[in-house]
Amino acid sequence: MxxxxxxxxxxxxxxxxxxxxxxxxxxxxxxxxxxxxxxxxxxxxxxxxxxxxxxxxxxxxxxxxxxxxxxxxxxxxxxxxxxxxxxxxxxxxxxxxxxxxxxxxxxxxxxxxxxxxxxxxxxxxxxxxxxRPRDTAFGEVYSQLKGRPWQISGARSTRVPFHTLDPVPSVEARLNGGRPEKFYLDTYGTLDLSPEAAEKAGLRTLASWEGGVVDGQPVVIHLGILASFRIGDIEIRNIPVQWNNVQRPPLPDGSQAAGAFGTTVFYHFLTTMDYAGQALLLRRTPARPPRNELARLPLWLAGDHFPCTVGSLGRHKPKMVTVDTGGIASGLDTTVAIAEQYGLTVDYAHPRERNGIKVYPVTADRISLGNAVRRNIRGNAVEKLGPGIPGPGQSAQFGFDLIANFTHEFFKPYAVTFDYVGMKLSITQR
CATH class of the missing domain: 1.25.40.10 (Tetratricopeptide repeat domain)
Incomplete structure (x- = not known):
């Protein structure tokens, strides 16, 4: 079309x-x-x-x-x-x-x-x-939301420079007209605040539910309604928002981010995470594909915020993968079994643990999304699947086979655009 x-x-x-x-x-x-x-x-x-x-x-x-x-x-x-x-x-x-x-x-x-x-x-x-407790909680918030949600105004497009590239990209945004604060960008994210940022913005809890366990402690997720979220020259009003007390990695200067946002915001725009140019570009109108496009791949959206496409491990034919840009110091997530099947190098001598599951460093000689090819990419391979494992860990949840998750380090030389109208993922190189 x-x-x-x-x-x-x-x-x-x-x-x-x-x-x-x-x-x-x-x-x-x-x-x-x-x-x-x-x-x-x-x-x-x-x-x-x-x-x-x-x-x-x-x-x-x-x-x-x-x-x-x-x-x-x-x-x-x-x-x-x-x-x-x-x-x-x-x-x-x-x-x-x-x-x-x-x-x-x-x-x-x-x-x-x-x-x-x-x-x-x-x-x-x-x-x-x-x-489902999560559905019940969101249904309660949606029932209390007055007026039209996700009211977007301002410029037809805005380009906001990255404040940081690592541990993952971050940009400045404003809550309810306040001072600019730092927010991580994460395609596996919704619009998620720290408790401090939620309190400063004057938010009140309209519903809550327990959203899993971190370090042995249950995570209580609070939901409310944010009056205004301003990114560059674009403002979004009347938005459902969530917050919890899970500690995120600090910014390079040691300070804490005010939150993170990702796909539930991104799919309201033609969104480009320009890693190479270190900026976030949001457009409210369609745009022609750039001339320096390396890949134009199908895009699917699973759940409410999990982008999927097709990618290759080694020189094997493309299969389904997820795109979670929030992987710190990693370009790839998979399982040990899949890594061995596709010829990736697993470092069994240096295991770690994540939520009680052993995770091994892995190196891929070659992985690709279309003609966007990276070599000697390091990542993680889990010994067995469990909650919170991106990519293959979500095969049972989504009902289709996922071989890997492509994440932060893979995208650094590129700009990646998510088009939720044309349902295409585009990758360009400067």
Whole structure:
């Protein structure tokens, strides 16, 4: 789909793109490797392999013979949600829930399709039905939010210099009109504050839930509503926000960041993390691809803030990976089993522990996202999967096979752009 050059608002275009995708749902699926007449024997296996177009075709073939196949509806809806094809997602997830009222995953995904479009009121009754503490807490906050959420104003684009490149990029932003404060950039992040920053901004807890355990202590996540978040020349108003007391790594000068933000902010814009130029670029209108583009890859969004694409370990064919830019002093996360399978060098002599799981240093001779190739990249390989392990650790959560997570050190020579309208990840080099 070509992008308009008439200044159409980014969020409006995102919604139009979802409608247009639904209108073309009966057309042959882009990226499919199967002929139009072929019916895959096992679309679930194709889905696990990340061959979403082929899997969707297979599920549609199932619906031809069995229109009330709840699983096929659920998977088509999920595939559409991964690609921000909202109307198709809504149609099939709603049908799946109608046929199988106990399908909690589809209920949550239908709610997420509304959240991504900032239609928070429509998500509330669904979130209250899942029984998940996180959904219940966010549903409570969304129900108390008055007026239109995510109100974006100011310049059509803004470029904000990095304050730091390491341990991960950070920029300055303002909470509720206050003084500039430092925020880490992390594509696995939402909009997350320190307790001190939340208190200074005058936030009050509207809901909370326990979000896991760090160093043996439960983490209580508080939710509220932030009146104003200003990044450079752009202001965002009326935003759900969270905070907790988990200590982040200090900035190089020893001070603490006020928080972190990532994909839930980024998907409201055409967002570029320009590592090479050390700046964050947010654009509210589409832009043409740059001439020095090394890679233009498919982009999927799992959960509410986990970007996925395809990447290669060694010279093996591309498979599904996540993109979590928040990995400190690392360019890659994987498992020991996958590292050995793909010929990466695992340093068994220097293990560490993360939440009780052994983690080994690993070196990859070559890893790539399209034609963006890095050599001798160091990273981490976990002995076994557990909570909080990016990439392969989320295969069971998302339902498709992930071989790795590409993170901070990989991106340093590049600028990486996340386009959640065209659902493309672009990498350029200066």
């Amino acid at each position: 070509s992008l308009p050059e008439n200044g159409l608002d980014r969020r409006a275009f995102l919604q139009r793109a979802g409608t247009a995708a639904a209108a073309g749902a009966a057309l042959p699926l882009l990226g499919s490797t199967l002929p139009a007449y072929a019916a895959p024997a096992d679309p679930d296996q194709l889905f696990w392999q990340g061959r979403f177009a082929d899997a969707e075709w297979g599920y549609r073939c199932l619906l031809r013979d069995d229109p009330d196949n709840a699983h096929a509806h659920a998977r088509i809806g999920y595939i559409a949600l991964l690609a921000n094809r909202f109307r198709t997602a809504e149609t099939h997830l709603s049908e799946a829930i109608s046929l199988a009222p106990g399908d909690i995953a589809s209920t949550q995904r239908l709610a997420e399709s509304f959240v991504r479009r900032d239609q928070l009121a429509r998500a509330v009754p669904l979130m209250r039905r899942t029984g």
